[in-house]
Amino acid sequence: MQPIANTQQADAWNGHEGAHWANNPDRYDSLNGGFNDALFEAAAIGERDRVLDIGCGTGQTTRLAARRAALGQAVGIDISVPMVERARAIAAEEGIANAVFEQGDAQVHSFPSGHYHAAVSRGGVMFFADHIAAFTNIGGALRPGGRLTFICPQLPSPEADSARIFAPVNALIRQPSPAQRGMVSLSDPARIHEVLTTAGFTEVTVTSVEGSVDWGRTADEAVDFYFAMGPVRFNLDGVHEEVVGDARERVREALRPYETPDGVRLRGAVWLATATRP
Ligand SMILES: C[S@@+](CC[C@H](N)C(=O)[O-])C[C@H]1O[C@@H](n2cnc3c(N)ncnc32)[C@H](O)[C@@H]1O
Numbered sequence: 001m002q003p004i005a006n007t008q009q010a011d012a013w014n015g016h017e018g019a020h021w022a023n024n025p026d027r028y029d030s031l032n033g034g035f036n037d038a039l040f041e042a043a044a045i046g047e048r049d050r051v052l053d054i055g056c057g058t059g060q061t062t063r064l065a066a067r068r069a070a071l072g073q074a075v076g077i078d079i080s081v082p083m084v085e086r087a088r089a090i091a092a093e094e095g096i097a098n099a100v101f102e103q104g105d106a107q108v109h110s111f112p113s114g115h116y117h118a119a120v121s122r123g124g125v126m127f128f129a130d131h132i133a134a135f136t137n138i139g140g141a142l143r144p145g146g147r148l149t150f151i152c153p154q155l156p157s158p159e160a161d162s163a164r165i166f167a168p169v170n171a172l173i174r175q176p177s178p179a180q181r182g183m184v185s186l187s188d189p190a191r192i193h194e195v196l197t198t199a200g201f202t203e204v205t206v207t208s209v210e211g212s213v214d215w216g217r218t219a220d221e222a223v224d225f226y227f228a229m230g231p232v233r234f235n236l237d238g239v240h241e242e243v244v245g246d247a248r249e250r251v252r253e254a255l256r257p258y259e260t261p262d263g264v265r266l267r268g269a270v271w272l273a274t275a276t277r278p
Pocket of ligand 1: 028029032056060104122123124
């Protein structure tokens with residue numbers, strides 16, 4: 001039995017918020033997949049590499065890493081049982097034998113020491129109660145010279161299209177949902193530098209990367225998905241249904257102009273961080 005330090009996050013990602021991700025892998029991958037190219041270009045995974053994917057969720061980035069490390073292996077670790085189970089099922093369906101998944105808390109998981117050539121993460125490293133302990137643990141899993149590459153959210157810009165589109169809901173948001181707590185813990189590049197350097201990494205870089213965020217095939221689909229997401233559901237629970245209905249219609253109409261033959265697409269920006277284990 002692997003230890004769990006982040007028990008609140010474990011509860012959240014093993015509860016209905018994690019279940020929503022596990023039940024909608026394609027939707028979440030469309031939402032976040034616009035940053036995959038930047039992540040993997042920076043990670044520069046080699047054919048024989050052993051790769052660790054931290055907070056791998058339902059495993060799209062683990063599978064992409066495994067395809068790049070065709071003669072190596074990609075290991076996804078995640079605190080969420082339903083997401084790990086889904087990740088295993090999708091990798092099996094796709095016949096990707098060198099992608100394996102483990103359930104555990106990356107902050108305290110006993111990784112094999114000095115084993116991995118690379119560690120990657122698409123938005124799975126912000127939720128640690130103790131970032132320095134977590135990145136020290138992850139660094140210990142890397143070989144000397146091993147590379148860490150991750151993306152994490154920027155603070156939402158008030159000028160972004162998404163701020164205007166989702167404003168009717170943002171006005172009703174009281175607090176982050178349990179799974180969302182920590183989401184913006186690494187949204188300050190100076191904090192990323194500080195955490196990674198203190199955890200023993202060198203050659204730390206943080207750059208802004210823009211990408212397309214795909215919310216669904218139509219505005220109707222996008223609005224249904226958005227209102228079912230954990231952080232929104234959590235905050236709208238108990239709000240009068242007329243108020244919710246009004247917000248839903250306003251978001252739907254605001255999304256209409258963004259419908260394209262390729263789906264409802266908004267621009268987004270994340271931080272891309274790279275670092276080396278000396
Ligand atoms: C925003 S989701 C991203 C999932 C996936 N990387 C993706 O891009 O679809 C964050 C993930 O981090 C996982 N997570 C949160 N805290 C964790 C921890 N301490 N150790 C391992 N995984 C964790 C969650 O269960 C969740 O799957």
